[in-house]
Amino acid sequence: MEQRAIRGMEAMPPGQPAPPAQPELFADLYELRMARAYHELGMRDEAVFSLFVRRLPPARNYLLACGVEDLLDILGALRFGPESVDYLRSLGEFPEAFLAWLAGFRFSGAIRAVPEGTPVFAEEPLLEVVAPIAEAQMIETLAMNVIGVQTLLASKAARVVAAAAGRPVVDFGSRRAQGMDAAVAGARAFHIAGVAATSNLLAGARYGIPVAGTMAHSFVQAFDSEAEAFRAFARLYPETILLVDTYDTAEGVRRVVALARELGDAFRIRGVRLDSGDLLAVSRETRAILDAAGLQRVQVFASGGLDEAKITGLLDAGAPIDAFGVGTEMSVSGDAPALDLAYKLTCYAGVGRTKLSAGKRILPGSKQVFRCTENGVAVGDTIARSDERLPGTPLLRPVMQAGGRRLLPRPSPAEARRLAEAARMALPARLRALHPADPPYPVAISDALAAEEREVRARAASMLP
Amino acid sequence: MEQRAIRGMEAMPPGQPAPPAQPELFADLYELRMARAYHELGMRDEAVFSLFVRRLPPARNYLLACGVEDLLDILGALRFGPESVDYLRSLGEFPEAFLAWLAGFRFSGAIRAVPEGTPVFAEEPLLEVVAPIAEAQMIETLAMNVIGVQTLLASKAARVVAAAAGRPVVDFGSRRAQGMDAAVAGARAFHIAGVAATSNLLAGARYGIPVAGTMAHSFVQAFDSEAEAFRAFARLYPETILLVDTYDTAEGVRRVVALARELGDAFRIRGVRLDSGDLLAVSRETRAILDAAGLQRVQVFASGGLDEAKITGLLDAGAPIDAFGVGTEMSVSGDAPALDLAYKLTCYAGVGRTKLSAGKRILPGSKQVFRCTENGVAVGDTIARSDERLPGTPLLRPVMQAGGRRLLPRPSPAEARRLAEAARMALPARLRALHPADPPYPVAISDALAAEEREVRARAASMLP
Numbered sequence: 001m002e003q004r005a006i007r008g009m010e011a012m013p014p015g016q017p018a019p020p021a022q023p024e025l026f027a028d029l030y031e032l033r034m035a036r037a038y039h040e041l042g043m044r045d046e047a048v049f050s051l052f053v054r055r056l057p058p059a060r061n062y063l064l065a066c067g068v069e070d071l072l073d074i075l076g077a078l079r080f081g082p083e084s085v086d087y088l089r090s091l092g093e094f095p096e097a098f099l100a101w102l103a104g105f106r107f108s109g110a111i112r113a114v115p116e117g118t119p120v121f122a123e124e125p126l127l128e129v130v131a132p133i134a135e136a137q138m139i140e141t142l143a144m145n146v147i148g149v150q151t152l153l154a155s156k157a158a159r160v161v162a163a164a165a166g167r168p169v170v171d172f173g174s175r176r177a178q179g180m181d182a183a184v185a186g187a188r189a190f191h192i193a194g195v196a197a198t199s200n201l202l203a204g205a206r207y208g209i210p211v212a213g214t215m216a217h218s219f220v221q222a223f224d225s226e227a228e229a230f231r232a233f234a235r236l237y238p239e240t241i242l243l244v245d246t247y248d249t250a251e252g253v254r255r256v257v258a259l260a261r262e263l264g265d266a267f268r269i270r271g272v273r274l275d276s277g278d279l280l281a282v283s284r285e286t287r288a289i290l291d292a293a294g295l296q297r298v299q300v301f302a303s304g305g306l307d308e309a310k311i312t313g314l315l316d317a318g319a320p321i322d323a324f325g326v327g328t329e330m331s332v333s334g335d336a337p338a339l340d341l342a343y344k345l346t347c348y349a350g351v352g353r354t355k356l357s358a359g360k361r362i363l364p365g366s367k368q369v370f371r372c373t374e375n376g377v378a379v380g381d382t383i384a385r386s387d388e389r390l391p392g393t394p395l396l397r398p399v400m401q402a403g404g405r406r407l408l409p410r411p412s413p414a415e416a417r418r419l420a421e422a423a424r425m426a427l428p429a430r431l432r433a434l435h436p437a438d439p440p441y442p443v444a445i446s447d448a449l450a451a452e453e454r455e456v457r458a459r460a461a462s463m464l465p
Numbered sequence: 466m467e468q469r470a471i472r473g474m475e476a477m478p479p480g481q482p483a484p485p486a487q488p489e490l491f492a493d494l495y496e497l498r499m500a501r502a503y504h505e506l507g508m509r510d511e512a513v514f515s516l517f518v519r520r521l522p523p524a525r526n527y528l529l530a531c532g533v534e535d536l537l538d539i540l541g542a543l544r545f546g547p548e549s550v551d552y553l554r555s556l557g558e559f560p561e562a563f564l565a566w567l568a569g570f571r572f573s574g575a576i577r578a579v580p581e582g583t584p585v586f587a588e589e590p591l592l593e594v595v596a597p598i599a600e601a602q603m604i605e606t607l608a609m610n611v612i613g614v615q616t617l618l619a620s621k622a623a624r625v626v627a628a629a630a631g632r633p634v635v636d637f638g639s640r641r642a643q644g645m646d647a648a649v650a651g652a653r654a655f656h657i658a659g660v661a662a663t664s665n666l667l668a669g670a671r672y673g674i675p676v677a678g679t680m681a682h683s684f685v686q687a688f689d690s691e692a693e694a695f696r697a698f699a700r701l702y703p704e705t706i707l708l709v710d711t712y713d714t715a716e717g718v719r720r721v722v723a724l725a726r727e728l729g730d731a732f733r734i735r736g737v738r739l740d741s742g743d744l745l746a747v748s749r750e751t752r753a754i755l756d757a758a759g760l761q762r763v764q765v766f767a768s769g770g771l772d773e774a775k776i777t778g779l780l781d782a783g784a785p786i787d788a789f790g791v792g793t794e795m796s797v798s799g800d801a802p803a804l805d806l807a808y809k810l811t812c813y814a815g816v817g818r819t820k821l822s823a824g825k826r827i828l829p830g831s832k833q834v835f836r837c838t839e840n841g842v843a844v845g846d847t848i849a850r851s852d853e854r855l856p857g858t859p860l861l862r863p864v865m866q867a868g869g870r871r872l873l874p875r876p877s878p879a880e881a882r883r884l885a886e887a888a889r890m891a892l893p894a895r896l897r898a899l900h901p902a903d904p905p906y907p908v909a910i911s912d913a914l915a916a917e918e919r920e921v922r923a924r925a926a927s928m929l930p
Contacts, residue, residue: 021486022671026645028637028664029678037701043687087670093702133687140681141665144640145648152643172493175609176803178617179646180491183610186644199493200606205552206487213494216605218810221818222508222598225928236502237558246820247925276822328803337802338641338793345683353686355711357741460712463690 023074024105025084028141032088035134036098045349047133048366050125051143052344053151057336061437062119062427064158064420065126066189067150069116069410071143072400075107078139109135111400112386114369116411117154117192117420118395119427121443123361124369124383125396126151133348140343148341149182154189156333158424160326161194162432163308165315168196168323170212172303173331174203186331192416194424196323209413214273214301214325220246227255234259234269241271241301244286249274253286257293271299271322279304280319287320301325307334308434352456363449364456369395378426384446488539489570490549493606497553500599501563510814512598513831515590516608517809518616522801526902527584527892529623529885530591531654532615534581534875536608537865540572543604574600576865577851579834581876582619582657582885583860584892586908588826589834589848590861591616598813605808613806614647619654621798623889625791626659627897628773630780633661633788635677637768638796639668651796657881659889661788674878679738679766679790685711692720699724699734706736706766709751714742718751722758736764736787744769745784752785766790772799773899817921828914829921834860843891849911 038044053063080088080102088094088102109131120126126147129136161169171190177183180202187195187203197212198204204211215233220243223229230242244252253272260267272290274282279302290298302314303325311324328334344362345353352364363383370382370392384390398407411419430437445453503509518528545553545567553559553567574596585591591612594601626634636655642648645667652660652668662677663669669676680698685708688694695707709717718737725732737755739747744767755763767779768790776789793799809827810818817829828848835847835857849855863872876884895902910918 022667023645025667025670026639026648027666028639029666029669029676030664030680031678032666033678033702033705034680034684037684037698038687040701041697047683047687049683084670087666091669091676133683137681137683141640141648145642145645148641149644149647174491174493175606175808176613176806177610178643178797178802179614179650180488180610181644181646182614183491183606199495201492201494201497201552202487202490204494204556205490205549211494211556213496213498215495215499216602217820217822218512218514218598218602218818219499219502221810221820222503222512222813232506233502236505237498240498245822247928248821276825332643332797332802334802337643337797337799341641343640345686348687353683355682355686356713357682357710360741463712 022081022084023142024078024080025087026142026145027138031138031140032094035138036094038134038137039098039101040095044132044134046130047136047345048347049129049136049140049343050346050363050367051127051129051147052123052125052342053120054122054340054342054360056122057339058436059335060155061431061433062121062155062441063151063339064154064193064424065114065118065120065147065151066116066154066192067147067185068113068127068399069416070150070185070188071146072111072406072410074142074146075111075139075400076406078105078107080105107135107139108132108402109400110398110402112396113399114395115397115419116416117423119423119431120395121381121441123363124381124443125367128366128396130366144341144343146185148339150185150189152333152337152339153182153186153331154193154420156330156336157190157193157195158420159308159434160311160330163311163315163434164324167321169194170323170325171195171198171200171330172325172327174198174200176328177331183331188413190330191413192420194417194421207413214241215243217243217246217275226252227258230255230259231262234263238266238268239270241273242269243273243275245274245276245282249277249282250285250289253289256298257289257295260293260295269298271301273301273303273325275304279321280314280317283314283319283321299323303327305329312434352452354453354456354460356457356460363445363453365449365452367396367449371395373426376426377428378441379428380442380444382444382446383449385448385452388446388448390446487546487549488607489543489545490552491607491610492603496603496605497559500603501559503599503602504563504566505560509597509599511595512601512810513812514594514601514605514808515811515828515832516592516594516612517588517590517807518585519587519805519807519825521587522804523901524800525620526896526898527586527620527906528616528804529619529658529889530579530583530585530612530616531581531619531657532612532650533578533592533864534881535615535650535653536611537576537871537875539607539611540576540604540865541871543570543572545570572600572604573597573867574865575863575867577861578864579860580862580884581881582888584843584888584896585860586846586906588828589846589908590832593831593861595831609806609808611650613804615650615654617798617802617804618647618651618796619658619885621795621801622655622658622660623885624773624899625776625795628776628780628899629789632786634659635788635790636660636663636665636795637790637792639663639665641793642796648796653878655795656878657885659882659886672878679706680708682708682711682740691717692723695720695724696727699728703731703733704735706738707734708738708740710739710741710747714739714747715750715754718754721763722754722760725758725760734763736766738766738768738790740769744786745779745782748779748784748786764788768792770794777899817917819918819921819925821922821925828910828918830914830917832861832914836860838891841891842893843906844893845907845909847909847911848914850913850917853911853913855911
């Protein structure tokens with residue numbers, strides 16, 4: 001199915017992302033408590049915090065970093081308005097001096113991040129924040145949530161897109177997404193990961209990504225006959241996709257054939273949608289009925305409980321399906337609904353920091369990731385100190401500096417999508433496959449970083465008796 | 466741990482929920498396409514849509530209905546502003562007459578819903594919308610998303626709360642939730658399900674639910690020694706909970722003991738938090754060190770990858786833990802991250818409607834659910850026609866009528882929480898257990914509804930050749 005075959009695919013001019021009301025309060029209480037402590041104790045030195053995923057979910061060979069542009073928009077506009085200050089005052093534990101500091105707060109930190117759409121691996125920083133420690137601490141929950149959900153959903157969608165093997169995938173998941181934000185930001189992440197369009201109008205308006213849609217069973221039900229419903233919808237939307245499984249799928253397809261005979265040259269229906277039953281059998285029967293009627297150009301669009309495994313199964317079995325609508329499983333990343341994402345202090349006042357808690361490694365200091373390629377294929381990464389210059393492409397780039405000013409223009413979702421596609425295509429084929437890569441992608445720690453880690457851990461351990 | 470033991474537990478005056486910008490565009494394109502078709506075809510008759518869950522996830526004995534109050538707030542304020550109309554115009558498929566209708570749109574429908582915090586079962590309507598078909602259709606995605614995520618998360622939290630067996634549970638999940646909306650609305654749902662407090666300040670401000678928090682590893686790391694970090698934090702927050710596992714848990718606890726000796730009567734630390742390692746072993750060691758030092762009143766707070774199964778395991782093994790911080794698994798409903806939620810046309814123009822798609826039953830018409838109790842214990846539900854009067858308590862109540870006016874005052878989360886607790890306590894014990902209830906809760910279909918279903922299905926089938 002060519003892209004034009006999905007109605008509404010025309011790219012829209014990018015809208016202006018609208019952060020939620022009061023994102024400054026999207027913080028955990030303990031972050032403000034610690035910020036107040038730093039403020040009052042005069043601890044104003046610079047801290048480095050690294051955002052990374054400790055371990056990939058078992059069913060992911062890589063993650064697709066996503067969400068940093070939305071985070072930068074929110075941070076650049078972060079203010080504590082009177083309503084937020086009043087709320088914090090009402091908690092009865094923050095002194096007026098700290099509240100006054102909050103009222104004048106502007107995020108002044110620097111941020112380095114990998115470009116959206118970059119494949120990343122366990123322990124690699126997606127982003128590093130360098131800021132006075134109170135500021136860097138205060139944005140912990142915000143940064144983790146915004147980047148976490150988009151990275152989670154983009155990573156899942158990349159698998160669905162890979163399974164569809166070039167056929168368009170449309171995001172139908174807004175109704176089942178975990179909240180409106182997940183649906184809208186998720187639609188953006190899906191698009192960057194290669195999904196062709198979303199059903200969600202707010203995502204279309206906010207991010208300028210293509211929207212698409214067909215019709216619901218309720219429309220067919222509301223008419224006295226399916227034929228009448230098809231005729232009415234086709235009159236208003238001549239190039240639509242008709243949903244044919246409300247009562248009996250084969251009968252529904254035959255009604256589309258009848259409509260084609262009735263309309264003659266005016267028949268421009270682009271496809272039929274199948275949303276239930278055994279999609280392999282039903283798509284074959286549908287294709288056969290359409291072909292027998294000379295309607296080879298009417299495409300078959302499948303939806304209903306799909307994920308990458310089901311799509312692979314259908315296509316491997318030769319199901320004549322031209323495009324997929326995917327909802328629930330993609331919209332909640334059903335097989336891996338959370339990432340083991342961490343935002344950790346790695347340096348304060350110029351001194352590398354770590355912790356020694358069991359199973360929770362923190363690579364100290366400010367870092368860089370170098371990706372090496374051979375003949376255009378990524379062959380391995382090295383996590384290094386940020387002051388090292390190693391072979392390969394450095395992935396983390398400065399994106400924000402003091403005062404919250406962006407250093408690079410915001411890429412459109414379409415641009416991030418192109419970058420993501422190129423970066424995914426540069427991964428070894430075994431990484432893009434849906435089963436666990438064997439061997440996994442090699443990620444090394446540079447000698448200098450390893451030495452720093454030993455030194456910082458030894459210092460931490462020396463505090464023990 | 467008594468509730469006062471969690472700092473910031475004091476209830477806040479309820480804030481005013483702030484719906485996201487442009488919720489009117491939180492719709493799937495096909496809904497607006499169908500609405501335009503209904504508008505243009507003159508189909509203005511009343512439709513009934515039922516919102517229900519087709520099947521419970523295998524690991525749920527019941528769901529806790531949640532989210533309707535937020536939905537009512539959004540629907541009451543739903544308007545298509547110029548920006549939204551302009552976006553829809555830019556899609557190039559909506560005539561000006563329809564756009565003008567949208568510009569004047571006010572939701573005029575009636576809604577019946579079960580009170581928030583009500584346990585519900587498969588196929589039982591959580592909510593029914595009665596409105597001109599275009600209006601009822603347009604709010605499909607909005608209604609499903611808002612009620613879906615809160616019902617999903619409340620249902621998960623009810624299990625975590627049950628596992629904690631009276632010990633407070635604090636929501637630490639905002640960083641890992643699927644988006645900001647899921648975190649904030651989720652905190653509300655958790656509270657209704659019995660969670661004591663949330664770490665999320667925006668949820669506290671927006672919904673007036675209690676907030677709580679301790680300290681992070683980063684705070685300890687930022688100091689040259691753990692003892693110094695504890696001393697500084699305790700000076701600012703004398704009744705705080707100290708995080709003791711940054712370097713070595715037993716050593717961390719001994720530093721709390723040392724601080725108690727140092728401060729004497731001024732020592733008012735309420736607890737220590739354990740966030741890593743084998744929580745059973747570590748909590749026992751911690752309790753023993755504290756008790757040996759005469760610090761019986763210092764409580765043990767556990768967090769780190771917890772869910773209802775791990776909490777049950779810990780408590781069954783006698784872990785001396787007084788309260789739990791629960792994040793990821795609760796915040797994404799990890800074992801069941803989506804509900805099989807449906808919003809289906811069941812009546813149009815006074816005629817019951819259904820579809821015949823495989824495995825997707827729709828009970829026709831406007832319905833009511835009657836819950837029968839014996840000695841205060843729920844013994845079975847009957848899904849009936851809404852015009853029936855059967856034994857038991859009818860669960861669906863009118864909550865909104867023409868013009869979007871609320872019929873009942875908005876209950877505070879605290880009120881919904883009380884109702885939810887009473888309703889959960891009225892469930893048979895086997896339903897409240899974490900393993901699958903055997904037998905499951907009985908839900909019957911009334912004779913009249915069954916007869917209507919047969920009649921409507923026969924009519925639908927008669928459309929087939």
